Amino acid sequence: MQLLPSLVAGLTVVCATFPDARKGRGGNIEISDFGVSAFSMFFMQSASFLAFQRALEKGQGRSNGQTLFGIGRIPSDNYIRDRLDEADPALLQPCFERMETLLAEPPILILDEPTVGLDPNQIVEIRDVIKNYGKNRTVLFSSHILQEVEAICDRVIIIHQGKIIADNNLSDLRQEQTGKFIKVVLKESVTAEAWQGLDQLRRIRKTSDFEWELEAEDPELLKKQLLSLSLQNNWNIVSLQSENRSLEDIFRGLTKTIIHE
Numbered sequence: 001m002q003l004l005p006s007l008v009a010g011l012t013v014v015c016a017t018f019p020d021a022r023k024g025r026g027g028n029i030e031i032s033d034f035g036v037s038a039f040s041m042f043f044m045q046s047a048s049f050l051a052f053q054r055a056l057e058k059g060q061g062r063s064n065g066q067t068l069f070g071i072g073r074i075p076s077d078n079y080i081r082d083r084l085d086e087a088d089p090a091l092l093q094p095c096f097e098r099m100e101t102l103l104a105e106p107p108i109l110i111l112d113e114p115t116v117g118l119d120p121n122q123i124v125e126i127r128d129v130i131k132n133y134g135k136n137r138t139v140l141f142s143s144h145i146l147q148e149v150e151a152i153c154d155r156v157i158i159i160h161q162g163k164i165i166a167d168n169n170l171s172d173l174r175q176e177q178t179g180k181f182i183k184v185v186l187k188e189s190v191t192a193e194a195w196q197g198l199d200q201l202r203r204i205r206k207t208s209d210f211e212w213e214l215e216a217e218d219p220e221l222l223k224k225q226l227l228s229l230s231l232q233n234n235w236n237i238v239s240l241q242s243e244n245r246s247l248e249d250i251f252r253g254l255t256k257t258i259i260h261e
Contacts (some may be wrong), residue, residue, distance in 0.1 A: 004043075008069050011036055014095040018087040029073045034083040040069045050074055091243065100195045109133060110140045115148050127152055146247045160255045170247070177250045182222060183207075183243040187236035194233065198225050203253075213243065215253065 010197060015035030041049050052072050053065040065071040075083070110131065115123045130139055132154050143149055149156060149170075156173055157168040180202075189209050195201060200222035203215040216222035223240060230237050244254070 004068070008036060008039075009040055011069060011095050014092060017091055018083070020083070021086060022112070023082075029075050029079075031083065033071050033073060034075055034080050035087075036069050036071050037065070037074055038084060040065060040071065043069075049056070050077060050080075108138045108140060110142070112142045114141070115121070115143070115145065123148075126189075136150065143192075146251060150247045157253055158254060165254050173250065174245070174247075177253065179247060180215050180219060180250075181243040181245055182216055182219055182236065183239065183241055184212045184226060185239040186210050186212075186216060186230075187238055190233075190235070195229075198222060200225055205227050 012032045013037075015032035016030070018035060020031045021259045037050055040053075041047060049064065053063040054076075057063040057065070057074060063071075063074065065074050067234075077184050114130070115126055118126060127148075130141065133139060134154075141153055143150065153170060156168065156170050157164060158167065168176065187210065192204060192206065193213075195204055195212075200217045201214055202217055207213050214222065214226075219242060226240060227237070229235070244247075
């Protein structure tokens with residue numbers, strides 16, 4: 001069942017019961033159109049939605065008010081207020097009950113940046129709510145705050161320039177991406193050109209004066225090549241290890257081109 005059409009259908013039925021004290025003027029506008037028109041502004045979160053739809057209706061003979069909300073004719077904002085002021089709010093109770101039924105247990109819950117603006121305690125609380133809700137239904141969690149994605153999600157989809165570039169369980173994605181990266185710390189400061197000739201090297205990024213992040217085709221072979229290169233150039237390797245990467249690191253690695261610094 002599609003949620004919006006079902007809500008609009010129920011609201012239209014309820015609004016048709018509103019009192020209508022008009023004496024001819026505007027009688028060609030159904031009384032239900034007033035209630036549904038008011039609802040459409042709240043739903044679209046735009047005070048200018050109806051004004052734009054009236055202009056669209058006048059210019060093209062049809063509007064989104066008709067196709068999305070089934071509004072026959074769109075009344076003016078002042079006219080809506082005049083008509084709805086006469087309606088007892090209790091008349092909307094059947095519509096609220098219908099909405100509660102439809103929204104009680106949706107099979108899919110879509111959340112967009114739900115932790116933005118919350119304090120640390122509230123963030124922890126909403127994380128727990130989302131994880132508990134997701135135990136027996138699907139939660140689609142959209143966020144640019146990747147620490148929240150790591151804390152909440154089991155599966156991650158990364159979209160870059162309109163294309164899906166990663167789709168995997170978070171644990172598998174970490175294992176897949178982390179195993180390819182090596183962190184090298186030297187005593188000497190070297191340039192990016194000094195690493196040329198390593199055929200197992202895919203990407204390289206300088207993270208500080210003496211630290212480098214290397215992405216490998218085969219990590220074990222690259223480590224052997226690095227040891228050989230350090231002997232040839234009399235480098236002192238302080239540390240050479242596979243790097244534990246956060247989801248933010250993985251995202252940057254997948255969406256950035258080759259970097260030489």
